[in-house]
Amino acid sequence: RQVIGQCPIQGCASDKGYADECSLGHQYMPSELLNPKSTLSGKTPEVIQVTNWYFQLEDFQILLSDYIDYLRKNTNSRKYQLSAMEEFLKKPLIYIKRNQLERLETIKECLPKHRLIDEQNKASFTIEFDTLSDRERAESILSDHSIYYRTGKTLVPFRLSGNIEWGVKVPKKDGVENLTFWVWPESLWAPISFTRTYLESIHKTDEEWKRWWCSKEAKVYQFIGEDNIYFYGLAEMAMFMALQSNQPSIMPTEGDLMLPHLIANNHVLFMDKKASSSSEIKPPMAKELLDYYTPDQLRMHFLSLGLDTKSVSFMPQRYLPIKEGQDNVLKEGNLLTNVYNRLVRSCFYTAQKYYASRIPGGSVSEEIRAEAVKAVLTYEHHMYNHEFHRVTELLDSYIRNMNKYWVNNIRIAETKEDDDLRRQVLLDTLHAVRTIASLLHPITPNSCEMIREYLGLDEKLWKWEYIFDTLPELIENLETHQLKYLEPRVDFFQKHESQFESN
Numbered sequence: 411r412q413v414i415g416q417c418p419i420q421g422c423a424s425d426k427g428y429a430d431e432c433s434l435g436h437q438y439m440p441s442e443l444l445n446p447k448s449t450l451s452g453k454t455p456e457v458i459q460v461t462n463w464y465f466q467l468e469d470f471q472i473l474l475s476d477y478i479d480y481l482r483k484n485t486n487s488r489k490y491q492l493s494a495m496e497e498f499l500k501k502p503l504i505y506i507k508r509n510q511l512e513r514l515e516t517i518k519e520c521l522p523k524h525r526l527i528d529e530q531n532k533a534s535f536t537i538e539f540d541t542l543s544d545r546e547r548a549e550s551i552l553s554d555h556s557i558y559y560r561t562g563k564t565l566v567p568f569r570l571s572g573n574i575e576w577g578v579k580v581p582k583k584d585g586v587e588n589l590t591f592w593v594w595p596e597s598l599w600a601p602i603s604f605t606r607t608y609l610e611s612i613h614k615t616d617e618e619w620k621r622w623w624c625s626k627e628a629k630v631y632q633f634i635g636e637d638n639i640y641f642y643g644l645a646e647m648a649m650f651m652a653l654q655s656n657q658p659s660i661m662p663t664e665g666d667l668m669l670p671h672l673i674a675n676n677h678v679l680f681m682d683k684k685a686s687s688s689s690e691i692k693p694p695m696a697k698e699l700l701d702y703y704t705p706d707q708l709r710m711h712f713l714s715l716g717l718d719t720k721s722v723s724f725m726p727q728r729y730l731p732i733k734e735g736q737d738n739v740l741k742e743g744n745l746l747t748n749v750y751n752r753l754v755r756s757c758f759y760t761a762q763k764y765y766a767s768r769i770p771g772g773s774v775s776e777e778i779r780a781e782a783v784k785a786v787l788t789y790e791h792h793m794y795n796h797e798f799h800r801v802t803e804l805l806d807s808y809i810r811n812m813n814k815y816w817v818n819n820i821r822i823a824e825t826k827e828d829d830d831l832r833r834q835v836l837l838d839t840l841h842a843v844r845t846i847a848s849l850l851h852p853i854t855p856n857s858c859e860m861i862r863e864y865l866g867l868d869e870k871l872w873k874w875e876y877i878f879d880t881l882p883e884l885i886e887n888l889e890t891h892q893l894k895y896l897e898p899r900v901d902f903f904q905k906h907e908s909q910f911e912s913n
Contacts, residue, residue, distance in 0.1 A: 412448060412449050412450055413428060413429045413443070413446050413447070413448060413449070413455050414426055414427065414428060414446070414447060414449050415427045415428075415443045415444050415445045415446040415447060416443070416444035416445050417432035417434070417436055417438070417443075417444070418438050418442040418443060418444050418560055418561045419432070419436040419438060419560065419561060419562065419563055420503075420505040420534070420560040420561065420562050421560075422434060422436055424436070427443055427444065428443075429443065429446075430443075430569065433637070434637050435636075435637035435638060435639065435640050435641070436563060436640075437498075437566055437568075437640055438561060438566060439546065439566055440457075441457070441546070441549075442549065442561055460573055461586055461589075462569055462570070462571045462572065462573070462589065463569075463570040463571040463580065463586070463589070464567035464568060464569055464570060465567065465568040465570055465595070465645070465648070465649060465652070466567055467565050467566065467567060467568040467644065467645055467648050468542055468564070468565040468566060468567065470565070470644075470648035470651065470652070470658070471499055471565055473648070473651060473658060473659075473660060474495070474499060474565075474644055474647065474648060475496075475499050476660055477647060477660040477669075478492050478495055478496055478499070480660055485671075486794065486795050486796070487671070487672065488673070488674055488718055488796070490636075490674075491636075491639060491643065491672060491674040494636065494639045494640075494643070494674070495639060495640075495643040495644055497563045498563045498564060498565055498640060498644055499564075499565065500562060500563060500564055501538050501539060501540065501564065502538070502539045502540075502541065502542050502544065502545035502561075502562070502564045503536055503537065503538055503539070503545075503561065503562030503564065504536070504537040504539075504545060504548060504549070504552070504559050504560070504561055504562070505534040505535070505536055505537075505559060505560045505561070505562065506534055506535060506537065506552075506557065506558070506559050507533060507534050507558070508533065508534065508535060510557050510558065511535065513555065513557055514557060516555075517551060517552075517555050517557075520551055521537070521547075521548045521551060522539060522544035522545075522547050522548055523539070523540060523544060524537050524538060524539050524544070524548065525537070525538045526538075534560075536562075542564065542565075542566060542567075545561070545564075549561070565644065568594075568595065568645045568648075568649075569592050569594075569595075570591060570592060570595045571589040571590065571591055571592055572589065572590055572591075572592045573588070573589060573590075574590055575590070576590065577590030577591055577593075577596075578590060578591045578596055579591075594641055594645070595645070595649070597641070598641065598642070598645065598646045598649065601630070601632075602619065602623055605619045605622055605623065606618075606619040620665070623667055623668060624664075624665050624666060624667055624668060625664065625665075625668070626664055626668065628668070629668070629670075629671055630668065630670040630671065631670065631671050631673060632670045632671070632672050632673065633673045633675065634672060634673070634674050634675070635674070635675060635677065636674055636675065636676050636677060636721075637677075638674075639672075639674050642670075642672055642674075643672055643674070646670070647669055650662075650667040650668075650669055651669075653666070653667055654666040654667070673796050675717035675718065676717045676718070676719070676720055676721040676722070677717075677721040678712070678715065678717065678721070678722065678723075678724050679721055679722065679723040679724065680693045680694075680723070680724050680725075681723065681724075681725055681729065681730075682723045682725070683723075693724075694726075694729065699726070701908065702726065702728045702906060702908050702909075703726070703739060703740075703743070703906055704743070704904060704905070704906050705854075705856075706743060706746060706747075706853075706854040706856075706857055706903060707739065707740060707742075707743030707746075707747075707905075707906070708739070708743075709853050709854065710742035710743050710745070710746065710802060710853065710854070711738075711739045711740075711741070711742050711743065712724075713742075713798040713799065713801065713802050713853065714741075714742045714798075714799050714802040714803075715799060716798075716799035717799075718796060718797060718798070718799075724739075725738055725739075726738075726739045727739065740909070742802055742806075743903075743905075745805070745806055745809060745810075746850075746854065746857070746903040747901070747903045747904065747905050749809055749810060749813050750809050750813075750846060750850075750902075750903065751901055751902050751903040752813070753809070753812065753813050753816060753839065753842075753843065754843050754861060754902050755896065755900075755901075755902070756816060756820070756839075757816075757836060757839055757840050757843055758864060758893060758896040759896065760820070760832070760836055761836060761893055762893075762895065762896065764829070764832065765833075765836075766892075767892050767893040767894075767895055768888075768889075768891065768892060768893065769836075769837065769840060769881055769882070769885070769888060769891060769893065770833035770834075770836055770837050771882065771888055771889070772833065772834065772837055772882075773837075773880075773882075774837055774838055774841045774880045774882075775834065775838050778815070778838040778841060778842065779841065779878075779880070781808070781811065781812075781842075782841060782842060782845045782878070783878060785804060785808045785845065785849070786845065786849070786877050786878065788804050789801060789804055789805075789849050792804065801849075805846070805849060805850065808842075808846065808849075809846060812839060812842035812846070815835075815838070815839065815842075816835065816839045819831065819835040820832065820835050820836075823835055837880075837881075837882075840881055841880050841881060843861070843865075844865065844867075844871065844880075844881055844884075845877075847861045847862065847871070848871060848872060848877055851872050854903070857902050857903045857904075860902050861902055863894060864893060864894040864896060864902075865881070865893060865894075866885075866891060866892065866893055866894060867881075867884060867885070870884060871884065
């Protein structure tokens with residue numbers, strides 16, 4: 411990051427190009443960086459020859475192309491993610507503006523083997539090369555003749571090492587020593603290191619990590635940002651293929667490293683602007699956000715943003731210069747702290763008041779059970795397709811529907827003093843409570859564990875094979891089973907203490 415210039419990739423809108431990548435994740439050779447300047451001195455840096463290790467990523471162009479075709483036809487990988495990967499599989503290209511065509515004609519015979527592509531209505535024409543080395547030679551010739559050009563996205567050698575002193579040491583090999591691994595390749599195998607280290611810490615065997623990374627019975631899901639698609643979607647997959655015991659293949663055999671399933675998200679903007687640790691706008695750290703919001707509120711809000719379709723701005727009211735109206739970050743969390751929390755509490759207080767903290771016997775109404783089944787199947791579909799904003803929409807609809815069912819029918823039961831109706835409404839609503847808790851558990855685990863504790867159930871509540879079971883089916887002896895007593899003003903989903911101050 412001590413050298414900065416303009417990204418050489420045609421059409422790139424990044425405001426920062428570093429030595430061999432820009433802030434939008436485009437990769438290029440260091441010699442291609444336009445107008446490089448030292449951030450320390452402001453001078454044009456001197457290029458010197460150094461020795462580093464590289465992975466020949468460009469050799470995997472065909473395999474990676476086959477892999478993307480397979481993903482497109484056989485998986486639910488996000489389409490824009492696959493399109494972003496495909497952009498780098500083009501042949502090495504150079505773009506030159508039309509007003510320089512005459513100058514190019516005078517030297518084109520000096521260029522390596524190439525193909526000139528002249529598309530109508532384009533401001534530039536394209537020169538296509540068979541190899542990266544041919545394009546590099548052409549760049550040198552164009553520069554010598556002061557012909558301005560931009561390069562296209564393509565696979566380039568993936569740097570493995572650097573010569574900074576701190577970092578993980580690269581083993582000495584072929585007389586090359588005193589190098590450290592570059593941060594990006596190290597980050598690709600770091601999750602394997604984490605897995606292995608953790609398993610060793612709980613006294614598992616040295617080979618246990620392979621059950622998670624080298625078995626067809628396991629699948630690794632990696633959530634990444636859109637500007638890291640190049641690293642995880644191309645470099646990681648090619649490196650894992652290269653490490654296979656036989657000929658590299660897009661279909662690893664048992665015992666080889668499996669290819670992780672990527673879920674690439676668009677950017678979370680901060681106040682409508684891209685913010686990162688390396689940009690001028692610094693986003694708040696997670697620890698700082700927890701001074702104003704609970705983990706449940708933040709998780710629900712971030713899941714609702716729909717990052718699979720577009721970049722979305724994160725605009726917490728605490729950071730707005732003028733605080734007006736409702737805090738958008740709390741919208742989804744209020745569903746839990748207000749509506750669902752009230753629904754759960756109502757069930758427990760009703761059971762305590764009328765039935766000595768026991769669950770009424772009987773069967774859940776068919777329509778209530780059918781609505782739960784529909785919610786579960788829809789949830790499962792959205793989760794499988796990583797459509798997390800649709801999960802929050804589903805939860806909103808289901809929770810509010812069941813709350814209306816409770817409010818409308820318990821009022822009738824109380825007004826008419828109809829104990830049979832009260833029992834049925836309580837049993838039905840408790841089934842909704844347990845179903846919602848199971849669906850929310852991956853998102854708000856601590857609060858849902860509290861519900862499980864008060865229901866007096868074991869971990870079976872979270873197992874998907876029991877997701878359609880009612881409480882009478884989950885509990886071995888319903889007649890003697892007792893709910894944990896819920897004291898007044900105890901909340902399962904709590905607001906942050908700072909939110910009471912502001913209200």
